[in-house]
Amino acid sequence: MTVSLKSTREVELMRAAGQIVAEVHELLRERVAPGVTTGELNRIAHEHIISSGAYPAFLGYSGFPASICTSVNEQIVHGIPGDRVLYEGDIVSIDVGAIYERYYGDAARTLPVGEVAPEVSRLISATERSFWAGVNYATPEYRLGDVAAAIQECAEGCGFDVVRAYVGHGIGREMHEAPQVPNFGEPGTGRKLRPGMTLAIEPMLNIGGSDTRELEDGWTVVTASGGYSANYENTVLIRDGEPEVLTMLAHAVV
Ligand code: MG
Numbered sequence: 001m002t003v004s005l006k007s008t009r010e011v012e013l014m015r016a017a018g019q020i021v022a023e024v025h026e027l028l029r030e031r032v033a034p035g036v037t038t039g040e041l042n043r044i045a046h047e048h049i050i051s052s053g054a055y056p057a058f059l060g061y062s063g064f065p066a067s068i069c070t071s072v073n074e075q076i077v078h079g080i081p082g083d084r085v086l087y088e089g090d091i092v093s094i095d096v097g098a099i100y101e102r103y104y105g106d107a108a109r110t111l112p113v114g115e116v117a118p119e120v121s122r123l124i125s126a127t128e129r130s131f132w133a134g135v136n137y138a139t140p141e142y143r144l145g146d147v148a149a150a151i152q153e154c155a156e157g158c159g160f161d162v163v164r165a166y167v168g169h170g171i172g173r174e175m176h177e178a179p180q181v182p183n184f185g186e187p188g189t190g191r192k193l194r195p196g197m198t199l200a201i202e203p204m205l206n207i208g209g210s211d212t213r214e215l216e217d218g219w220t221v222v223t224a225s226g227g228y229s230a231n232y233e234n235t236v237l238i239r240d241g242e243p244e245v246l247t248m249l250a251h252a253v254v
Pocket of ligand 1: 107169200233
């Protein structure tokens with residue numbers, strides 16, 4: 001499948017979409033606390049995205065009923081926000097997508113609710129570290145397998161398991177474009193990275209095994225073991241030299 005290489009103008013629009021996504025994450029980081037419901041987080045995100053002149057990318061996507069995904073504890077991805085109250089010791093993975101002038105931004109963070117168990121805290125930080133380990137290889141000198149292998153090595157080196165059934169993806173005029181971006185693989189394999197590619201790199205790490213299961217709601221994906229799961233995702237622009245992370249405030253450069 002063809003991978004689209006974005007023009008300068010397209011990158012500008014993706015930066016704008018990414019900035020809105022980053023702002024939503026900043027807002028939600030301040031609001032996640034014991035007692036808040038996932039539906040409240042959804043409302044805050046929805047209002048910010050709309051007031052920014054964008055549209056929530058997940059709302060109505062294949063029939064998804066909310067503007068963000070909120071996946072709590074053993075839920076990995078695609079959790080539906082609603083009446084669920086967050087309690088001290090929970091973790092919540094928040095996935096936010098925005099469409100701005102037809103271009104997409106997509107990013108996820110896992111946040112602790114109050115104090116969490118030490119192993120769970122390590123899970124969250126290992127997931128973020130795995131993302132950055134992969135981004136180190138997100139340059140035109142490397143291949144997708146180098147990114148994937150670096151993520152896997154970092155995650156497993158920390159004692160956690162990488163989800164295999166769900167992967168990152170190209171992104172641009174569609175939320176999911178070619179290529180798939182797995183979080184496991186062999187160095188030196190796969191598609192060569194090229195300037196102008198935009199990828200959603202999103203390690204998902206579990207405690208207690210890689211296996212997953214989908215709940216009866218047809219959306220929520222959980223760990224088969226019941227162990228907690230964390231997710232860290234950004235939309236990343238490949239370019240000559242260092243990559244640009246489009247979904248962090250101030251367009252942070254790695
Ligand atoms: Mg994604």
